[in-house]
Amino acid sequence: MTSGTANPEAERAKSGPSVPAVAAGLLAALVGFASSFAVVIAGLQAVGASQAEAASGLMAVAVVKGIIAVFLSLNRRMPISLAWSTPGAALLATSGAVEGGFPAAVGAFAATGLLIIGAGLWRPLGRAVSAIPAPLANAMLAGVLLGLCLAPVKAVGEMPLFALTIIATWAIVARFKRLYAVPVAVLVTVMLLALSTELSGEAIGSIWPRLVPVWPSFSLPAMIGIALPLFIVTMASQNIPGMAVLNANGYRPDPGPLFTWTGIGTMLAAPFGGHAMNLAAITAAICAGPDADPDPKRRYWAAVVAGITYVALGLCAAAATALLAASPPILIQAVAGLALLGAFGTALMAAMAEARDREAAVVTFLVTASGLSLFGISGAFWGLVAGGAIYGLARWRAQA
Structure with missing residues (x-):
């Protein structure tokens, strides 16, 4: 061995991406984008965004998360993947418009980012989020997702031919490779919509990528009804599981x-309509797992490729939004519901796992799913309040 040469393992770690890493990165980004962008658009439009503002929000969050993922992965030499908050988008889809319209929602998005920064910098806040009983957090998430997960069934009643074609595609592909089921269903949906939907000249003219700034406003109902539940669901359902995926793969x-x-x-x-981003969980497993590269020290390249791909896909957000805007909403909701079935099942099972906490979890789930809105504050917050009260009473009674 020649003296003075660098460590071979370190040199391999710094070398360019391997073919498996490139493939894993491309797959992670395509799956992450295709499986849930419809949920993000539906959520943004539900809280008052126009078509242009929803496209801008989708593009902003895709581009920013891609850039940060590339930076973090190269800086730490770890496969750190970022994603938009899909449960958070589902929360928005069930929250509806808030007092102050979309500017108030944008203010809530910015406040959510500030809370997440606080959780990272101030450990007690991070511990407080982790201290929310898991059954209640999962029950709230399940309640948020229920409405969208019912959409495929409703779509069969309204548009049976299209809906059954999409559902059958999803079910058949899932039997062979579950990871591809939703992206293939999305592809079939886009093909059906392209064949049956006629885009106006105005819609065609709006497909070019364009950021639309929205001046935020701040209101108490939006802070309590959007920012707080969005922060909790993003931390509990995405950031914490994302860390668990990295830890499970040795990082x-x-x-x-x-x-x-x-x-x-x-x-x-947020100022361009983006709702929330977080550590990826499901797609992180693609980049951090052994299929990305046999050498764990080189898997960070998969996350780098995924980040670059997210930036490219983000620039296509306006075209995707224009097609969805000209399409029957129930079909878009149906695809979103199929994408969230796994998350709904996992959350519901985790919420009901402990017999002693089941009653509190059921109350949280039902209040959240009911769509209750008091004082302009959405049901997700009241679900946590009601379930927390039952949870606290049960603990107090047991101690007494």
Whole structure:
């Protein structure tokens, strides 16, 4: 061996991406984008965004999360993948418009980013989020997702031919490769819509990528009804599981700085309509797993490729939004519902796992799913309040 040469393992780690890493990165980004962009658009439009503002929000969050993922992965030499908050988008879809319209929602998005930064910088806040009883957090998430998960059934009643074609595609592909089921269903949906939907000249003219700035406003109902539940569901359902995926694959970064960066990204995207971003969980497993590269020290390249691909896909957000805007809403909701079935089942099972906490979890689930709105505040917050009260009473009675 020649003296003075560098460590071979270190040299391999710094070398360019391998073919498996490139393939894993492309797959992670395509799956992450195709499986849930319809949920994001539906959520943004539900809280008052126009077509142009929804496209801008989708593009902003995709581009920003891609850039930050590339930076973090190269800086730490770890496969750190970012994603938009899909459960958070589902929360928006069930919340409806708030007092103050979309500017108030944008203010809530910025406040969510600030809370996530606080969770990263101030450990007690991060511990407080982790201290929310898991059954209640999962029950709230399940209640948020229920409405969208019913959409495929409703779509069969309204548009049976199209809906059954999409559902059958999803079911058949899932039997062979579940990871591809939703993206293939999305592809079939786009083909059906392209054949049956006629875009107007105005819609065609709006497909070019364009950021639409929205001046935020701040209202108490939006802070309590959107920012707080969005923060909780993003941390509990995305950031914490995202860290668990990295740890399970042998990577142990300090979670605080990573949470802080997702909060910074959320605040950067918010003025252009982006709702929230976080550490990826499902797609992170693609980039951090052995299929991305046999050498764990080189898997970070998969996350780098995924980040670059997200930036490219983000520039296509306006075209995707224009097609969806000209399409029957129930079909878009149906695809979103298929994408969220796994998350709904997992959340519901986790919520009901402990017999002693089941009653509190059921109350949280029902109040959240009911769509209750008091004082302009959405049902997700009241679900946590009602379930927390039952949970606290049960603990107090047991101690007494």
